[in-house]
Amino acid sequence: MPLEIPKDKWPGSVRAVTIGAASADGGTRSKSITIGGQTTLPYLHFEAPTPNQPVVGIEIKSRRPEDWSTLLNEPWGDVMDDPAAWAKKAEEAGAGLLVLGLTLADSPEDAVKAVKSVLAASGLPLVVWGPGQAEKDNELLVPVAEAAKGERLVLGICEDKNYRTIVATAMANGHLVQARTPMDVNLSKQLNILISDMGMPKDRIIMDPTTGALGYGIEYGYSVMQRLRLAALQGDAMTQFPMLVTPGYEAWKTKEAKVGEGVPETWGDWKTRAVNWETYTALALIESGADIVVLRHPESVARVKAAIAELVTA
């Protein structure tokens, strides 16, 4: 019996966004990456091809993190003391881009030095996060943006209470911004509007709708991402940005991933469970429309990349 498969035809599409600038474009990256551009829901090749595949980023820090799970010391080891060495190792582990997290202990000079050393050590496109306190973020990200002018970094994290300075310096120095809102479609749109209203070109905004980890609110992030993507396809301009989410950060906060002692035996082998926790969180978000997932463990990176390779094959 011939079947007529119901197909969706959408009026809108996601904007394509390029991160990182190679020398021809005024930067030093060995290559840039482009994400977004979708004209239908994720990986439905019978409706439209996947124009750009999602990218797996690896999160590194400017200093050895004190609060990371000890399981993450195994794969990274000594390089956690040196962002440049860490960047190299992350590239070897298969990262498609790097995410460098600055810390409260960094001075502006430290931050610039860390960013420059990472840029020198690896040709991957780079996302730089402030430590997450408004004043300190501004204090560190402005000199970083200036020092890396033209590299098309992604500067994060812009939130409603702290986006102006970051957006301004990103505009002045040819970078992009990561616009984060707490798991809500309207808040997401609103921040994108505020950032656009400052004059930020629309191909330099990446949305971060926030996610919860598996077991800790992933269903909210998952559904908000699906709704944002549907809105984009329906033609709502202020949702037509690629999405970055941080399953690594979220998953490794959970007890299930973080600790191996004092937890129920029914949770099974710690390491496998922990990597599964991060991997499944990432996979679910990729199915709901993530364009960048930022991870921490190299095994999760390999598994998620293999899944992406299967998903983008028509």
Add this chain to the structure above:
Amino acid sequence: MALSGIQIYKLLPQTNCKECGFPTCLAFAMKLAAKQVELSSCPYVSEESKKQLAESAAPPIRLVALKGAGAEVKAGNEVVMFRHEKTFYNKPGLFIHVKASDPDLAAKVAAADAYKVNYVGMDFTVDGFALVLDSDAAAAIQTVRGATKRPLILIGDAAALQAGLSACGGETPLLYAADASNADALAELAKGKAALTVKADSLEALADLTQKIQAKGVEDMVLDLGGKNLSEWLTRSTQVRRLALKANFRALGYPVIAFPCDAQDEGIAAAQAIAKYAGFIVLSEFKPELLYPLLVLRENIYTDPQKPIQVQPGVYEINQPKPESPVLVTTNFSITYFSVANEVEGSGLPAWLVVTDAEGMSVLTAWAAGKFDAERIAKAIKGFDVASKVAKKRVVLPGHVAVLSGELEAELPDWEIRVGPREAVDLPAFMKQALN
């Protein structure tokens, strides 16, 4: 698709005889559409109309229930493509793959059967076993039944399935699998006694086969979509769901079975199957580190978005608090609770976390709705007898409800009221710096 009142009215006699107890056929039709009356109240409906009305009342994806020796698992009856449109209803059953020829069959089944893991107050288990009948079927089923009551999927050729089925008296197992070569024989076998998996290389061939099998009198079918990788499976699963829900295409209106056990990365394939419409999922073996995250993912995806998970109000102990540890207050919205508990737990700092009954709303929403006010907080502190646990009567309010501190002082005169940060992520720093 369900019919509207007007559509139903057209199928009624339209004589307004009032015997149904309603003044007009139209009034009766409206009640029928709202499912408030039974069609049998009208003695004059034609056989043809009855058939049409029955068809329209059938769900677009058939509900298939597998029954074991006292336990049951259901799939189907789904109504939306995206969970936010309404909710997903029947969680996919997770089955563990075992073999009749395995000398450790009894022990393996018993271990998986006994598994029980707790997640926010709910106990999760495996749902059943997929038994490959590669040696004496009756003996294997006897062994399995000695170790579990859960439903079975029987895998084998027609002869093995026949032997297996006759050893499963009174149960409804799922037989695997009918294809073009054996559809007649398996349909005969399954009729009235079992659900039947149907598999084919394309959706067209699958639809032809289900219709053929249905004509033989089998109602309960489950679809094996095949698919060589994640992308192909996602495509087929999405197409089947769309055909059923959007085109009301009956020939593929059945639950889908997935076999992550055959995939490159079992966990990833199972995670996709959970998110993307599987009704039954077969895992290669019982491994808690694989199973627990999948059970949690399944729970999360199938949580009704209109009814957020709530946690039980009470006093939660984080990192073994002592009498001098601080008392924190939050609401019983699960995500609010999790973010607070998770930050504090991750910091290693001990605390008493008082979860108040805010009807499952977040701090700000509950405050705006009057479900998280000084009175409720005081009631929780008193009701849970927090004072008896601590040496220092000091309570930390979420920063978003700083305005409540005055009223709370009035409600709890012998307590010191402190205003904490707005976001959970800032709690550890606040506890380290401000509470010592």
